[in-house]
Amino acid sequence: MSEQKSNSMIDITDDPNLWERIFMVHSLLVIGSREKNGDYNMAPKHMAMPLGMGPYIGFMGTPRKTTYQNIKREKVFTVSYPQSDQLVFSSITASSRDEEDEKPAILTVPKVDAQKIDGKFIKGSYLQFECTLHEIMGKFGEWEMIVGKIVAAYVHEDAIRKEGIEADDASLISNNPLLAYLHPGRFSIIKKSNTFPLPKDFKI
Incomplete structure (x- = not known):
């Protein structure tokens, strides 16, 4: 095995802010949950992903946050994936709570009702999931993985992929750009994409 001797590499192993030293691309989504008083909370998340190839999605949460509780x-x-022109709504959902532990700014975000659970989506978001709690797992410092089972899923008619020979994924993404969070603290709108050069006969 060759040794890592390149002078271009900087050792950040012991850096307490490891994930702040580089940029990484994440999906930007908004988690909706019901408050104890019956109101609805929304909070943006980037440490989130599908779990396996079935109806499961997970995101990182911490007990000190209201969303977790x-x-x-x-x-x-609920899970809402905002469209590229809904960045402001995503930002508003990150607003701080007031002295009464409420987020009045959330009231300015247009919402629609979930159908199978008690929850709200961001109106117009291109992908929406209704989830039941599957489990809360792991201990990663103060963080835990909140796993949901998707019991209902909806996609905007302009964003759904076609199957078969007529599929044109490049045009689909170009016409319906994706909103990405570049941690830490930046965002990007993805319009241009290319087919990934997988080896012949590659299978998941």
Whole structure:
């Protein structure tokens, strides 16, 4: 095995802010949950992903956050993937709570009702999931993985992929750009894409 001797590489192993030293691309989504008083909370997340190839999605949460406590209590949550022109709504959902532990700014975000669970989506978001709590797992410092089972899924008619020979994924993404979060603290709108050069006969 060759040794890592390149002078271009900087050792950041012991850096307490490891993930702040580089940029990484993440999906930007908004988690919806029901408050104890019956109101609805929304919070943006980037440490989130599908889990396996089935109807499961997970994101990182911490007990000190209201979203974690809401989901643990109510056992359900929603997921909204904002369209590229909904960045402001995503930002508003990150607003701080006031002295009464409420987020009044959330009221300015247009919403639609979930159908199978008690929850709300960002109106116009291109991908929406209704989830029941599957489990809360792991301990990663103060963070835990909140896993939801998708019981209902909706995609905007302009964003759904066609199957077969007529599929034109490049045009689909170009016409319906994706909103990405570049941690830490930046965003990008993805319009241009290329087919990934997988080896012949590659299978997942």
